[in-house]
Amino acid sequence: MSILTIPTQPFSDQKPGTSGLRKKVPHFQQQHYLQNFVQSIFDSIDVPAGATLALGGDGRYYNREAIQIILKMAAAHGFAKVLVGQGGILSTPAASCVIRKFNTYGGIILSASHNPGGPAEDFGIKYNTANGGPAPEKVTEAIYARSREISQYRILDAPDVALDVLGLSQLGDMQVEVIDAVADYADLMAELFDFSAIRALLASGFRIKFDAMHAVNGPYAREILVNRLGAPADSVMNAVPLEDFGGGHPDPNLTYAHELVDIVYGEHAPDFGAASDGDGDRNMILGQRFFVTPSDSLAIIAANATLIPAYRNGIAGVARSMPTSAAVDRVAAALNIPCYETPTGWKFFGNLMDAGKVTLCGEESFGTGSSHVREKDGLWAVLCWLNIVAVRQQSVEAIVRAHWAEYGRNVYSRHDYEALPTEAANGIMQHLRAQFGTLPGSTLGSYQVASCDDFSYTDPIDGSISKAQGIRLLFTDGSRIVFRLSGTGTDGATVRLYLEAYEPDAARHCLDAQDALSEMILIAGQVSELHARSGREQPTVIT
Template structure:
């Protein structure tokens, strides 16, 4: 800027082997008359009248790099996860992203995407990968590449940006309508050198890529011969002010966007923030553990800045590349510090040495990318399956559902049937799907994408600490926390000042008295050799699923083996079929004949080896037995399952 009269931009760009320095001098009158941001756009020059920060960048030529296929790039239930050193190998990120873009183009009718979000959970290698991915996106001709300030955004927030941000509503920090999102996360897996990194793709409605997409992507990784990138492009300052633009090619630019606003708008469409703010100042207290993941900064924005709760309500809410050396999985084992502060033992039972009256009313935690949640009361742990059933049964407390009710609910097959019981009593359609949020996405988008039945408003969840609704197309840890705040607020309407507030334990135990309790527990065998893990599944399949159930002898007179089935799923929306999703062993217990089951499933969320998960569930109507801890109640069932 020269005085107040002239704006001078110097741009270096290449054309063939020649380099040019271009000085563009714009008179003040021309600046006032021309459309905002119109100046020399082909050269990457932008006016500052709308608040955009000027970035003089080098627009170098697109180069094509020869490559060869790299084995092992088959995405799992939530993208591709590998040890970070694998991602750092030559051509690894480039091969995967080029294959991903080519697949996205195919699914877009052969047309290049116009706008895409690139964001991560802040784990180690996040920033470097964003730079690489941005160059590949630009070289392939994606016009608008949106990156959140800091490079960090929770997974549900990415979904909110894709769903809610439009060209007219995007504001000064980005044009276009996002057609997808590249999310850099390994979710609840550890981060840091020697740990995990991952990349997943969200499609145009904000939902995780379906199996057709990931199968095509994998096939392209086996056939790739080259990828495109931008040579010698400048580094993108991820901490630049919102609105900063970086012109990577004459037709492709990166814009730094606000990480929070679209997601905050989505939450405000679900909950009464004024009521929650009032409840928060009326004796309610919470302790939220961000586990040094992406969700922490969103929790601070919502719980502290919007709802007025004290900062002492937060712990570990600053994102760190290695998650502070913790395993960012919000369960009883890895959220041990929160669990202890909530007066709980590692098995979820109450610590009798703790005075519950001194504890926070609600305890909660998110995982690395902010999509999972742990819920606890003072000295009382709520299983994810129970949490989902409670939210369903108390939907009137949540403005998102209060006016119209629920048109559908769904759970993953390994989750307990607690949701089914509530849905049947409430006459709400209930679906049981394979593990993977993409299956819920189809149900939520039935009308939107397939002109089918509308199942929204919709609640869904998984036993692996994932809960969500149709406000986005991902599970959402912070949404679950606000849902529980809303339930507690509703339960305490009419409570006089000075009276004890109704807490989590009272709400859950009343629910059990009404519907019965589904005792539930999961045991993981981690880091198992993949061949050995498959052999275990084959033994169960051959002996119990395909065998004669009547010939199976019981090792416990009170636990009768009924049958075993292998779970498969036909999607009611698009008719697609998914097989081999887990082995279910069904039992009857004692004289009552109450149902019980054990599920064995191979997990697809690890980065190395295999994990065999064993899920135990048994139903108990007798309220006198509801106070038993789940591991104790399920011990005999576990022993019988392992014997078989």
Template sequence: MIKMKCVISFGTDGWRSTMDTDFTVQNLAIAAQGIANYLKSHQYDKKGILIGYDTRKNSQLFAEEVAKVFVGNGLKVILTDTDAPIPVVTFGISDKGLDGGVMITASHNPPEYNGIKFIPYYASPALPDVTDPIMDEIEKIWEKPTIKKGALEHVEKVNIKQRYIDHVFNIINGENIKNTGLNVIFDALYGTARTYMPELLKKLGVKMEVRHDYLDPSFGGASPNPSKANLREVSETVLEKGFDLGLACDGDADRLGVIDDKGNFLHANILFALLLEYELSQGKDGDVVRTVGTTHMIDRIAEAHTRTVYETPVGAKYIGQYMREKKLLIGGEESGGMIFREHIAEKDGIFANLKILEMVSYYQKPLSEITADLFKNYGDIKFTLINFPCKEENKEKAMKNIVKILPKTVSGKIVIKTTELDGFKFVLEDGSWLLIRPSGTEPLLRLYGEAGNEKELTAILEEGKILLEQAQK
């Protein structure tokens, strides 16, 4: 009998798959046993492991399955008493000084997906030096399944919501927000932020309308992603009712979405740039980190304030690592996650939304005007990410082929710098750039581009498409 290849794989941010194929109770138990083996072999088995879960179908059941495996392996297990945002679980690990944690979530993926993410003791996304040995353990168990399980009666239930809310309230500038009299609409997208954001907004004296703040494992038939398309109704409501802002979080609340007072959806690149300029304008000390696929407006802002910018591969784990090790001021990525020094070393959409409110309150201007000022000072940006289907087994071949056809010019502009930090990035003489990289979580090749206007961006992307086509031959 031929043994099926292991379907479990920890990619950019844990393991995710569809519940009708690979993400089953049986396979999850194997993943949990692999994590338990890792924890015990590295002596992370004394202080306790916190388990949380999102609002997806079966997430609580999956969390309980992981808990049973951990109990069976002699670990002290703490389980959230209801669904919880991943930044809250991460905060709980740090707050309680635990050995680590597990989150059952597929983040912003479609409703048929679920996933598992391991969070180490340092309360930040796990790096390869953690996930690689976990995968080694999982592959051993896959070949010869040996899974220990215990009873849920040995699991401690905990609610860490109030501790988190008190922490956030203590580090946000609440007085400015209270005195501004903001009126916002918040879309919870049926996710884990549905009780946290309204409570914090109320505590901060913000008038609000809340949408989709109830459980719906199908997420209204869409992905719980705070994208422009998913926030169209919020945008329309901002205009119709005169809200100052529209805010949203994704399913596990590590990303944010923002609509300004004119109903415009603001890309995560712009939000990151806005908050970086705001933080540095406060006279705060510290450098910044961004991923290879994030806007270079960050570099222009940092240069104006004589700050250093660090560039990492795509993935919050690398942002978190730099934030922890270098004590940086702020870090972010184009996909909508930001990390702040005064908070946890994990993306937090709830906290980032509150920082947007804090910024608007400080400037005493509508967000649209603050954004216009940013573009006036640092130039406009046009940014696009395009996904191209590519089978997993063909990704490596395509990237190797690009080495043979590296361009010296793109759209008539000289390539002044080529980096291979994560895929291939071509920086052009006018500051625009093109990036081709394989997705770490899906069977895709990703094409990123940034330029000063739409015409230039289109020209750059067209050449990028040609490069991809040649690489896949």
């Protein structure tokens, strides 16, 4: 086996987005494209002698081919060992768990998260650092800078590695160990949660339905919910990971998880429903005919954290992405703990967790997690809810309504306008920025604008600054409208519109969010010229 040095030329489009580099599969299949990016990673992280790398993906189309390329390149760059998930598969939270448990020099995760998979669909790659979390911007910027000047890459000339059988093999001077990450992850969950209480809840007749959406979490859910907690086998649906996710869109929301939604809102509905996404880091929580917004889920987990063994002694602090509702802020104030507001992207939570500033983090985009790993974690959130229900002996809906009664309700919705022409999406944002001088102090319907800005964040740990993270219209009553361009899609541009109003009156807590926010929705459309500029009368997805 010899190490080959292959001449190449830079690609201009390898700038990582919110969570790594995402493109269509045919784009990644271009000659040298993946290799260039992997070489740029290795050139940017100064691989020490004897280092171990974690490697795996969500099982989508092109995962196996990419794994083989990365293994051979790792062998050409001095890694002593690579830990790879069986079949090349690792959920994103399990990858973070493996990085931390085995003290690896970070890991490479292959996923386009909640985006569709298949020969003509999406693929992605990102590097996570040794703390188990997504690389911070200073690292991704270095990778991008390197990708623009690369002239060659190194790769071992060797046969493919067997990925389906557990155990060790040799690749040049490097060891490859195929591991059972499901067991490692399940063991960690057993340390955090009261499995005995959850097991008793399920044995009492409490029925659950978990939709793995033919994505990576199927085996993890089976091991934990069925094998360890005793749920009936049919409690986990769409449990077999498929390269194209069964033709579905593995995004756990009311639109794309409609099969689960129909069950939970239908006759003989289970008591609890949940779903996770392509790589297992997002979650949707449902009660019987009742949807829990991700923002409320974070707040309720924070308010009830001491019911969970891992957090029995309290939590240090909480953090949320800027577009996430302020529901958790109210909990933090009541608990007298800090609450941090960051840009969208889990990478912004890493420094706060490493510094011990926060224990729980969340995003409105169905991501919730804690300091047990450095990624958001879909099954962790599901287990939080099951643990809380088991202790409180109340339904999901009753727990949410009791929370609203105590803290008030942050009525919240997100409208996604997907796959817009990039020029149109940028035009909407530019039109909003052009009004920064005139909007403050103006009256829009029954709302008065207090301020508007383009959100900027200064990291309290390392002082790094992230600008232009979303446009905020803040009203005098605490309500707000947020516009943001998504950084996770691969097809055109997505404009996300976030709407939030605080409702302290319990008599109005039963209102449908779209009805309660109807005036604000009209105002958002008018001030942004969203419909005229996008050519869309309705959003693609409403959550």
